[in-house]
Amino acid sequence: xxxxxxxxxxxxxxxxxxxxxxxxxxxxxxxxxxxxxxxxxxxxxxxxxxxxxxxxxxxxxxxxxxxxxxxxxxxxxxxxxxxxxxxxxxxxxxxxxxxxxxxxxxxxxxxxxxxxxxxxxxxxxxxxxxxxxxxxxxxxxxxxxxxxxxxxxxxxxxxxxxxxxxxxxxxxxxxxxxxxxxxxxxxxxxxxxxxxxxxxxxxxxxxxxxxxxxxxxxxxxxxxxxxxxx
Numbered sequence: 001x002x003x004x005x006x007x008x009x010x011x012x013x014x015x016x017x018x019x020x021x022x023x024x025x026x027x028x029x030x031x032x033x034x035x036x037x038x039x040x041x042x043x044x045x046x047x048x049x050x051x052x053x054x055x056x057x058x059x060x061x062x063x064x065x066x067x068x069x070x071x072x073x074x075x076x077x078x079x080x081x082x083x084x085x086x087x088x089x090x091x092x093x094x095x096x097x098x099x100x101x102x103x104x105x106x107x108x109x110x111x112x113x114x115x116x117x118x119x120x121x122x123x124x125x126x127x128x129x130x131x132x133x134x135x136x137x138x139x140x141x142x143x144x145x146x147x148x149x150x151x152x153x154x155x156x157x158x159x160x161x162x163x164x165x166x167x168x169x170x171x172x173x174x175x176x177x178x179x180x181x182x183x184x185x186x187x188x189x190x191x192x193x194x195x196x197x198x199x200x201x202x203x204x205x206x207x208x209x210x211x212x213x214x215x216x217x218x219x220x221x222x223x224x225x226x227x228x229x230x
Contacts, residue, residue, distance in 0.1 A: 029041050029047075030046075030047060030050045032054070032057055032058070032060075032061060035060055035061055035062045035063065036061065036062070036063045036064075036065050037058065037061045037063070037064045037065070037088070038064075038065045038067075039064060039065070039066050039067075039068060039105065040066075040067045040068060041067075041068055041069075042068070042069075042070075042071040043068055043070060043071035043072060043075060043076045043079065043101045043102060043105065044071045044072050044075050045072070045075050047071075047075065047076075047079045048075050048078045048079045048082070051079065051082040058086065061086075061088060062088065062089060063088060063089045063090070063091055064083055064088050064089070064090045064091070064105065064109065065091050065092075065093065065096075066090060066091070066092055066096065066098050066102055066105060066106055067092075067093075067096035067097065067098070068097075068098060068099070068100075068101075068102035068105075069097065069099045069100060069102065069121070070099050070100020070101035070102050070103075070121070071100070071101045071102075072101060073101055073104075073125050073171050073174075073175065074171075075101075076101035076102070076104045076105060077104050077174065077175065077178055079104075079105060080104040080105045080107065080108035080178060081108070081178075082108075083105060083108035083109065084108040084109075084110075084181075084182055087110045088108075088109060088110065089109050089110055089111040089112070089113065090105065090106045090107075090108065090109030090111075090112050090113070091109075091112075091113045091114065091230070092106065092113070092114040092115065092118045092120075092217075093114075093115055093118065093230075094115040094117045094118060095117070095118075096118055097118060097119055097120070097121070098118070098119075098120050098121070099119075099120065099121025099122075099123075100121055100123060102121075103120055103121070103122060103175075103179070103225075104175055104178060104179065106120070106225075107178070107179040107182055107184050107225060108178075108182060109182075109227075111227050111228060112225065112226050112227045112228070113226070113227070113228045113229075113230050114217045114220065114226045114228075114229065114230065115217070115229070115230045116217050116218070116229060116230075117217075118217055119214060119215065119216055119217070120214075120215040120216075120217075120220055120225070121212060121213070121214060121215070122188070122192060122212075122213040122215050123192075123206075123210065123211070123212045123213060124168060124169070124172035124192070124206075124208040124210055125167075125168040125171040125172045125175070125208065126168065126204065126205050126206050126207070126208070127164055127168070127205040127207060128205075129205075131164070131205060132205065134160065135160065135202075135205060136148065138154060138155075138156045138157045138160045139151065139152060139154055139157040139160065139161070139202065140154075140202075141154070150202040150203075161207055164207045165207050165208060165209075168207055168208045169208060172208060173189075176188070176189040176192075179225070183224055183227075184223060184224050184225050185222075185223045185224045185225075187222075187223055188223040188225060191223075192210060192213060193210065195210050195211055195213070196211075197209040197210065197211075198210065198211035198212075217229055
């Protein structure tokens, strides 16, 4: 089963980036130009499949240029393993961003370069939209005025939350494990989990409860997430 981690917080930016008329090539991501592999937009099975399908072409690639708000955790980690195995560098240029599942791909680089004006979005794994009906039915009360109120004492709600908390925690730790295997500091994980719970977590299917972390490049280099500022 795949767990989607595309943040609603970043959806507007994603749509704007992917429809930029000045860069229509983004519509065909991934693609190679020279010795650079460009990965833009949603990260899903097609990113991982590209590495197998274009294995010969990727032999000439030295750098992966990223601009993504994330996608699927499991596929992202599999693609990240490819980047790590191939010892490719990763880069984030001005005007681009790397959030959610994209951070696994960036962390896979043998060298991880970013311009100061860029940013990273760190957060744990979240349930996909397919869980909305179950979550709403078990944990929310519909009021007379049409609003929904989160009520964790409803029958079945705690069982649902406990089950999926364990699942999302496991996958989130797998992501941090991978990043740390490539030199990212454990302090990144520790700082994330030390954050106070996000009071808005129920509305975002964020059963792990920790908030989104907007990470600047200057902060990222302290955690060895970025190895070089461009």
